[in-house]
Amino acid sequence: MTTVPAARRRPIVLGDLLPGSLARDTALVAGSAAFVGLAAQIAVPLPGTPVPVTGQTFAVLLAGAALGWGRAALGMTLYLLAGIAGVPWFTDGASGAGLHTLGYIIGFVLAAAVVGRLAERGGDRTPARTIGTMLLGTTIMYATGVPYLMASLGVGLGKAVDLGLTPFLIGDALKVLLAAGLLPGAWKLAGTGRGHSA
Numbered sequence: 376m377t378t379v380p381a382a383r384r385r386p387i388v389l390g391d392l393l394p395g396s397l398a399r400d401t402a403l404v405a406g407s408a409a410f411v412g413l414a415a416q417i418a419v420p421l422p423g424t425p426v427p428v429t430g431q432t433f434a435v436l437l438a439g440a441a442l443g444w445g446r447a448a449l450g451m452t453l454y455l456l457a458g459i460a461g462v463p464w465f466t467d468g469a470s471g472a473g474l475h476t477l478g479y480i481i482g483f484v485l486a487a488a489v490v491g492r493l494a495e496r497g498g499d500r501t502p503a504r505t506i507g508t509m510l511l512g513t514t515i516m517y518a519t520g521v522p523y524l525m526a527s528l529g530v531g532l533g534k535a536v537d538l539g540l541t542p543f544l545i546g547d548a549l550k551v552l553l554a555a556g557l558l559p560g561a562w563k564l565a566g567t568g569r570g571h572s573a
Contacts, residue, residue, distance in 0.1 A: 387494075388443040388491065403442050404453060405450070406450075407447060407450030407487075408457065408464075410438060411438065411451070413434075414431050414434035415431045418466045418467055421542055424538040424539065426475070426479075426520075431483070432547065433550040433553070433554070435451060435486055435490075435512070436490055436513070439486065439488070441494075442491055444489070447488060448487055448488035451483040451488075452484050455483065458471075465480065477523060478519045479517075479519065481523070483516065485519065486513070499562070502556065505551075505555040505558050509555070513551065517539075517540050521535050
């Protein structure tokens with residue numbers, strides 16, 4: 376007879392479906408940082424703003440949901456610190472601490488942790504829950520990115536919102552809807568149904 380609680384036997388996030396423990400977790404943390412770094416290279420500059428449209432935010436949200444709060448936060452911390460140290464995996468191969476958009480990257484750590492924690496509680500198991508989870512994660516990224524942009528450019532809040540939030544709302548809505556289809560679908564394919572461990 377096993378003494379392992381039932382909550383331990385059921386995967387909490389998608390990353391738990393993979394076998395292993397420390398080696399798996401190390402690979403997931405490093406892989407999530409590399410995934411966001413790769414997504415950062417998918418960048419479309421917008422006229423009049425230093426903030427491009429990238430795949431980063433979508434990658435951060437997916438990493439958070441797939442890995443849970445601890446691994447996702449570690450992965451985004453690795454992405455942030457390695458990029459500041461010189462790894463050229465910020466947007467367009469940039470690195471260093473002098474970017475106007477560094478506030479968004481700092482927000483990746485908190486957003487990934489919050490999305491991961493909500494996913495651990497079933498926040499990615501249904502489309503409606505996934506939408507709520509992804510909207511909160513996106514809001515967190517803006518809550519750190521826009522004030523940092525405001526300070527680094529020396530502009531007012533209204534101008535920073537015009538430069539660093541408003542042009543991206545439609546694209547972010549599409550990313551949230553895409554996640555709302557992908558994540559519950561992944562759970563369904565994994566055969567775990569809609570149950571979750573709190």
